[in-house]
Amino acid sequence: MPELNTASMPDLVFAILFFFMVTTTMRSETLMVRLKLPQASEVQKLEKKSLVTYINLGPAMDAKYGTGTQMQLNDKFAQVEDIQDYIAQEKSSLNEADQQLMTVSIKADEDTRMRYISDVKQALRKAYALKISYSARKAEN
Amino acid sequence: MSKKKRKVPALNASSMADISFLLLTFFLLVSSMDTDSGLARRLPPPPQDDTHMETVKVQERNLLVVLVNSSDETMVKSQIGTEWYQSDAELLGRGNKASLKDKVKEFVLNTSNNPLLPELMEEDFGAPIGTVPVTSDHVISLQNDATTSYKTYIAVQNELVRAYNELRQEGARKYFNSDYENLTEDQKEQINKLYPQRISEAEPKNFMGGK
Numbered sequence: 001m002p003e004l005n006t007a008s009m010p011d012l013v014f015a016i017l018f019f020f021m022v023t024t025t026m027r028s029e030t031l032m033v034r035l036k037l038p039q040a041s042e043v044q045k046l047e048k049k050s051l052v053t054y055i056n057l058g059p060a061m062d063a064k065y066g067t068g069t070q071m072q073l074n075d076k077f078a079q080v081e082d083i084q085d086y087i088a089q090e091k092s093s094l095n096e097a098d099q100q101l102m103t104v105s106i107k108a109d110e111d112t113r114m115r116y117i118s119d120v121k122q123a124l125r126k127a128y129a130l131k132i133s134y135s136a137r138k139a140e141n
Numbered sequence: 142m143s144k145k146k147r148k149v150p151a152l153n154a155s156s157m158a159d160i161s162f163l164l165l166t167f168f169l170l171v172s173s174m175d176t177d178s179g180l181a182r183r184l185p186p187p188p189q190d191d192t193h194m195e196t197v198k199v200q201e202r203n204l205l206v207v208l209v210n211s212s213d214e215t216m217v218k219s220q221i222g223t224e225w226y227q228s229d230a231e232l233l234g235r236g237n238k239a240s241l242k243d244k245v246k247e248f249v250l251n252t253s254n255n256p257l258l259p260e261l262m263e264e265d266f267g268a269p270i271g272t273v274p275v276t277s278d279h280v281i282s283l284q285n286d287a288t289t290s291y292k293t294y295i296a297v298q299n300e301l302v303r304a305y306n307e308l309r310q311e312g313a314r315k316y317f318n319s320d321y322e323n324l325t326e327d328q329k330e331q332i333n334k335l336y337p338q339r340i341s342e343a344e345p346k347n348f349m350g351g352k
Contacts, residue, residue, distance in 0.1 A: 010154065010158045010161055013158060013161040016165055017161055017164050017168065020165065020168040020172055021168055023172065024168055024171065024172035038291060038292045038295040039295075040298070040299040041299060042180065042299050042303050042306055043178040043179055043180060044178060044180070044181055045176050045178045046176060046177045049176070049177075054177075103181075105177050105179055107177075109291070110295070111290060111291070111292065113289070113290065114209075114285045114286065114287060114288070114289040114290070114291060114294055115288065117291060117294070121342070124184060125185065125186065125187045128186070130184040130185075131181070131183060132181070132182050133177075133179035133180065133181045134295055134298065135177055135178070135179040136179050136180060136295055137178075138178060
């Protein structure tokens with residue numbers, strides 16, 4: 001049986017490796033709240049990842065913070081009043097043309113009460129972050 | 142020191158594959174290809190003056206009120222009547238009620254020119270749609286209680302979006318004889334103008350009082 005020439009195998013593997021390195025976005029934040037996103041069938045994909053800012057809402061994973069709904073911005077818990085600063089900060093990191101296109105994705109646990117969501121929405125309005133998206137899992141129904 | 146040519150020994154590259162496989166597996170595990178998806182909405186700009194909130198007057202017949210209460214029941218109220226949905230299954234039309242989606246479509250289209258449904262006005266949308274009567278002033282007002290669960294809220298939002306998506310799909314079939322997703326950007330724009338999403342998300346308020 002002739003020996004299989006595997007000399008090009010590293011090249012192939014490297015090609016795949018580079019593909020993954022380029023497409024990967026490292027998970028930059030660790031979730032500190034429990035998120036079970038609600039399901040919806042009419043969801044749209046958020047295209048440009050760099051333009052999306054996330055707001056996480058849900059009960060804290062760590063029991064010492066209680067069972068109430070907590071908000072996580074970046075890597076720490078925050079209050080609704082912090083949203084404006086957070087949005088301003090995220091906005092300033094984008095270039096001017098992209099600032100209009102900034103989308104805020106509200107990732108909230110499905111058991112969250114609407115009063116939290118409404119507070120967040122009001123804060124976002126004040127911060128002029130008007131493009132929002134209610135994050136949801138794709139479901140067929 | 143002898144100056145004879147020495148051959149560079151060939152590097153043993155057989156472990157190269159192993160190393161790159163290792164790296165590959167690492168990136169495979171670490172990468173999150175999932176893109177976020179959700180229901181896109183546009184919030185209204187903040188009120189300029191807190192003390193003087195300007196309320197936009199909307200004619201009764203142009204208004205479809207969707208209320209979600211604290212026990213996650215949904216009420217849909219327009220001039221032609223009121224419908225209660227006790228659960229998510231009923232929202233989708235299981236059970237013997239018209240689904241929320243169909244209610245919304247009936248409301249937006251007003252094919253029978255019912256005086257209790259939104260006003261039809263002739264508008265020009267450019268070829269090939271031409272001038273057609275549409276209910277361009279209709280508003281769907283989505284209101285919720287402070288303790289409504291997010292899950293139900295999203296379910297209701299989803300049904301509203303689904304109604305519009307189906308209308309747009311029907312419009313695309315009718316005027317362009319093609320599926321909505323296969324249209325060009327300009328054609329999509331036209332269809333979106335024909336059926337604009339007019340969903341207003343009011344801040345939770347006391348809607349029991351008054352009248």
